[in-house]
Amino acid sequence: MFTRIGPETGANLTVHVDGKPVSVRAGDSAATAAMLAGLLPSRLTPVSGAPRAPYCMMGVCFECLMTIDGVGSRQACLEPVREGMRIEVQSGRRTLTP
Amino acid sequence: MSAAFDLVILGAGPAGMSAAIAARRHGLSTVVLDDQPEPGGQIYRAVERRARSADAASLGPDYAAGAALVEIFRRCGADYRPVTQVWQIGRDLTVLASHAGASSAFAARAIVIAVGAAERPVPIPGWTLPGVMTVGAGQILLKASAVVPPQPLWIAGQGPLPLLYAAQLIDAGMPPAGILDTTPQGALARSWRHLPGALANWRYLPKGLSYLAAIRRAGVPLVRHVTEVAALGDGRVTSVRYAVGGRLHEAAAATLLLHEGVVPHVHMSLSAGVRHSWDDTLQAPVPVLDAWGETSLPGLFVAGDAGGIGGAAIAAIRGERTALRVAHRAGRIDYAQLQERDKTAGLQMRRHEQIRPFLNAVFTPRKAIHVPGDDVIICRCEELTARDIRQAVAAGCVGPNQVKAKTRCGMGPCQGRQCALTLQQIVADARGVAVAELEQLTIRPPLRPLTLGELASLDHHHGSANLT
Structure with missing residues (x-):
């Protein structure tokens, strides 16, 4: 379990991680929200389907690619959470949405 | 949307913030593009929010000190653009960046890359x-x-x-x-x-x-x-x-x-096609810079750890010095003022640099990390192992770019940010040559995954007069 230890540093928000409502705080990233929700792996690779999860948390490694609000291949560690944001596991390559 | 600025700064850590503060003090129009949601860089990450909270003390006094720098930065008058991802640095000093699904062009008289370090x-x-x-x-x-x-x-x-x-x-x-x-x-x-x-x-x-x-x-x-x-x-x-x-x-x-350990984050400077050299102490490439941080492309500067590891205090000084150089070139300060300020900065820098030889000697990069065993994955994106790279070298690939073309090493979403360093080391080791002899991986735009919508939203015209 990823554990929150500190006092309030931001307003409470609700996001949806793979369809489940999760309470997070303003200032969290989508990647942090996914980890707090216990969503590991956060993606399956397009090459072999291997399970992966956020690695660097600073935009360098691209391991945290997820589908956010329906758009694939978003770097979840660089996306601040917004009320109602939908965060989903990305399986393989991103798909194009019309 | 397009806009023109005296100075475009990439990154809002100690170097970027200090550069912006100094540039604004001398009246330069300045925009700061940062991919993070809050100023401070990784060293002072979320410092504004945390400094106000009761548990800030557990993160130490150095971290809390960053709050003061962020506060000055917030009030300095620079156009600060958080959650903005740079995806191209043109040799005409135009920066293309994306925010909230739309792209913008920023024409600059000078650019400072201040994107800091990345973990090895x-x-x-x-x-x-x-x-x-x-x-x-x-x-x-x-x-x-x-x-x-x-x-x-x-x-x-x-x-x-x-x-x-x-x-x-x-x-x-x-x-x-x-x-x-x-x-x-x-x-x-x-x-x-x-x-x-x-x-x-x-x-x-x-x-x-x-x-x-x-x-x-x-x-x-x-x-x-x-x-x-x-x-x-x-x-x-x-x-x-x-x-x-x-x-x-x-x-x-x-x-x-x-x-x-950490190494300079050279992805952006490499993408601009400027000269880099191999730093044997860091075991990493660094951009070749003059005394003010200017690269081999006139008007393109690198400040802070992106140009060589020095830590937050030195990064801030380097950022300020670079901005002063730009202000001098723009005619905002004369040479005497530049030199006077630089004397103080030089003294401060030397004081902070005294710890480096000790740290570098204790924490020397280890060969087992550079040149791992055959089964270890090197390119995480394309799932290629050290063996794949060695086989490519055995088949005649002489440098990182040939290995990339043959194996796709460095061609995944991260575009070599994670694997380039190890790729270089393995190729040099397999060929029995010094890493310094190898070229760098060629980095091409876009530097981030882009949607067609983000690309299409760009309405700038290179080199024309309709930049507003």
């Missing part, structure tokens, strides 16, 4: 398993969200950051299961000759010793001279294996955090 890749067996992260990632979770990864949590690596993070976890009442120190035997003994310099800058050494004391008091195991660290597990990490003096040990782990 740590290719060990199992490093792609969920549950394995960098120590920097752990610290970002702590600073930005007060979140601690699952226990049992092991830290493996070397350098000041693992000790600092362990001390912070202990302070927060969530001590790690243990620390595997990979600093090689004898490294400390070899570095004693640099101790006078380290002592001359009294602030740094006691900090390191205080972390060690906290770790000892908390009874956290600190295992020295560890080699052969590996993450084991099926689908996620469940244990860590390591060797001490040739004997293998294994311990249960839900989290393994790795750190083998």
